[in-house]
Amino acid sequence: MHVKHLRTPDVVIGADTIVSVDEQILEKPVDKQDAYRMLSRLNGKEHSVFTGVAIVHCSSKDNQLETEVTDFYEETKVKFSDLSEELLWEYIHSGEPMDKAGGYGIQALGGMLVEYVHGDFLNVVGFPLNHFCKKLAELYYPPSKHNVQHKKYDSIPSVDTFENLSDGENDSSNFTEHKGASKLDSSGMCSSEAIYNSENSSSVRTGFMVPLENQNGVSESAPKLPSKILDLMDGFRASKALFVASKLKIFDNLKDKGPLKAVDIANEIGASVCGTERLLDACAALGLLEKTPQGYSNTDSANAYLTSDGEYSLHGYIIHSNDHLWPLFTNLESAVKEGSRQNHRAFGKKADDLFKDYYHSQEVKQRFMAAMHSIAHLTARDVATAFDLSRFKSACDLGGCTGALAHELVQIYPNLKVTVFDLPEVIANTSYFQPSGQHMAPVTFASGDFFKDNLPEADLYILSRVLHDWPDEKIHVLLSRISAVCKPGCGILLAEMVLDDEKKNRSTVLLQSLNMLVQTEGKERSGSEYRGLLEQHGFTNVKIRLTGNLLDVILCAKI
Numbered sequence: 001m002h003v004k005h006l007r008t009p010d011v012v013i014g015a016d017t018i019v020s021v022d023e024q025i026l027e028k029p030v031d032k033q034d035a036y037r038m039l040s041r042l043n044g045k046e047h048s049v050f051t052g053v054a055i056v057h058c059s060s061k062d063n064q065l066e067t068e069v070t071d072f073y074e075e076t077k078v079k080f081s082d083l084s085e086e087l088l089w090e091y092i093h094s095g096e097p098m099d100k101a102g103g104y105g106i107q108a109l110g111g112m113l114v115e116y117v118h119g120d121f122l123n124v125v126g127f128p129l130n131h132f133c134k135k136l137a138e139l140y141y142p143p144s145k146h147n148v149q150h151k152k153y154d155s156i157p158s159v160d161t162f163e164n165l166s167d168g169e170n171d172s173s174n175f176t177e178h179k180g181a182s183k184l185d186s187s188g189m190c191s192s193e194a195i196y197n198s199e200n201s202s203s204v205r206t207g208f209m210v211p212l213e214n215q216n217g218v219s220e221s222a223p224k225l226p227s228k229i230l231d232l233m234d235g236f237r238a239s240k241a242l243f244v245a246s247k248l249k250i251f252d253n254l255k256d257k258g259p260l261k262a263v264d265i266a267n268e269i270g271a272s273v274c275g276t277e278r279l280l281d282a283c284a285a286l287g288l289l290e291k292t293p294q295g296y297s298n299t300d301s302a303n304a305y306l307t308s309d310g311e312y313s314l315h316g317y318i319i320h321s322n323d324h325l326w327p328l329f330t331n332l333e334s335a336v337k338e339g340s341r342q343n344h345r346a347f348g349k350k351a352d353d354l355f356k357d358y359y360h361s362q363e364v365k366q367r368f369m370a371a372m373h374s375i376a377h378l379t380a381r382d383v384a385t386a387f388d389l390s391r392f393k394s395a396c397d398l399g400g401c402t403g404a405l406a407h408e409l410v411q412i413y414p415n416l417k418v419t420v421f422d423l424p425e426v427i428a429n430t431s432y433f434q435p436s437g438q439h440m441a442p443v444t445f446a447s448g449d450f451f452k453d454n455l456p457e458a459d460l461y462i463l464s465r466v467l468h469d470w471p472d473e474k475i476h477v478l479l480s481r482i483s484a485v486c487k488p489g490c491g492i493l494l495a496e497m498v499l500d501d502e503k504k505n506r507s508t509v510l511l512q513s514l515n516m517l518v519q520t521e522g523k524e525r526s527g528s529e530y531r532g533l534l535e536q537h538g539f540t541n542v543k544i545r546l547t548g549n550l551l552d553v554i555l556c557a558k559i
């Protein structure tokens with residue numbers, strides 16, 4: 001038996017192990033930096049994709065097994081879009097790329113990478129399914145010409161489909177729309193790949209949801225599904241399902257266990273079986289859980305991010321989102337009309353600032369600190385390494401809360417001494433969040449009000465997610481106080497979501513902007529706004545790094 005080797009494709013984006021670009025192989029798991037470098041090289045260029053299939057024919061003659069291999073090649077050309085750095089990062093951080101072994105992950109969000117495909121779209125998304133079916137059909141059931149339909153739909157190049165090659169047992173109502181595969185066209189509508197529900201079926205079908213001709217030969221053009229809009233309309237249900245599953249500790253209950261049945265989970269969490277089962281099914285559909293005939297289990301992501309003790313647990317932020325942000329967002333309409341925060345409407349009281357709201361009860365304070373800690377822990381490495389900070393000997397993290405960033409800084413810069421400065425209510429509560437381990441370098445905590453009290457001496461003042469809480473007037477007070485104690489050459493490091501000047505950032509950033517509206521007197525600001533604020537207080541050489549993570553970083557120095 002022989003199988004010909006196919007020409008190495010220009011680009012292979014395989015599962016999560018190997019990436020090759022122009023035959024140069026990066027033999028390590030694809031991390032975000034690699035993915036970024038690789039995608040930047042594809043940017044705006046056309047590449048050839050050669051896909052092939054080998055079909056093995058087996059027959060037995062005189063008790064000898066004979067095999068014969070037929071193989072086929074097909075070339076498809078893919079032109080990648082010329083994307084901004086921001087969009088590339090958005091794509092990489094969407095969690096969608098690189099999930100198709102041997103192919104480009106260009107479905108769904110991956111569609112934004114691609115300007116055009118010349119040839120068969122299905123060749124580019126992993127196994128060349130369409131090509132394979134065509135060749136199988138040619139070999140075993142040569143189709144009469146009218147059986148092959150040549151279909152074209154929006155931005156996706158035409159695809160030959162095999163509508164009439166089924167074994168007759170299946171009916172076309174088995175086509176299900178695959179939402180994740182939708183791609184926005186310029187009108188904001190979506191073209192949708194259809195996948196065949198092959199349960200109980202021996203045949204394979206592939207195709208796209210396209211207007212089919214009816215029996216009179218008249219094209220019945222069904223309205224396009226505005227999938228993006230439908231997804232957004234579903235968004236609040238999806239968020240709430242995640243929040244409630246977290247609150248009921250479903251992910252905690254499933255951690256380190258084999259699959260569990262709905263009835264067992266319902267018993268564990270003290271909830272109804274019918275309600276629990278629906279919630280579990282919704283979580284499985286959202287990709288948060290795996291569902292098999294044996295029951296439900298956590299996905300790897302659920303273990304890492306959704307359990308309360310996961311390595312990068314977002315549990316604290318999810319509970320804060322459910323208990324605090326959800327009631328605030330319910331009043332978004334009033335916030336937009338009035339242009340101000342809505343704490344009084346959501347919680348029935350009007351405090352001077354949002355921190356008085358958070359710290360009036362131990363429970364709310366603990367919840368808020370856990371929320372801050374989860375995001376700080378997830379972003380700390382990118383914030384700490386965005387610039388080389390090794391020249392600084394001491395740093396003071398103003399409003400440093402639980403010390404998550406401080407701990408990362410002392411790991412990366414062993415000669416750096418970091419003091420976390422925050423309100424007394426916070427500092428009194430930090431012990432719960434300290435990392436365990438004897439070899440942890442010490443971080444010092446100091447309490448005070450940065451608008452009134454003496455600031456600790458330091459070479460570098462850090463303000464992570466602090467300035468966005470305040471209006472310009474308060475920021476001027478804070479920056480002038482820092483400037484007064486900052487010696488020449490010392491600096492300020494800001495960690496914030498930085499808006500671009502046209503305010504056309506990815507949606508996470510702009511939704512965060514609404515988040516600030518409903519709960520603070522502050523706002524997210526652009527790089528030039530931060531530069532302007534800093535320069536007014538004698539800070540120059542303002543450098544901005546977009547990390548692609550949830551926080552960007554700005555460094556400046558005092559003259």
Ligand SMILES: C[S@@+](CC[C@H](N)C(=O)[O-])C[C@H]1O[C@@H](n2cnc3c(N)ncnc32)[C@H](O)[C@@H]1O
Nearest residue numbers: 372376399400401422423448449450451464465
């Ligand atoms: C949005 S949180 C950010 C926490 C942390 N820097 C981070 O990025 O996760 C703002 C922090 O500023 C602190 N803060 C607010 N007002 C303060 C004040 N007047 N003096 C000191 N800290 C203050 C809060 O207690 C809180 O920990």
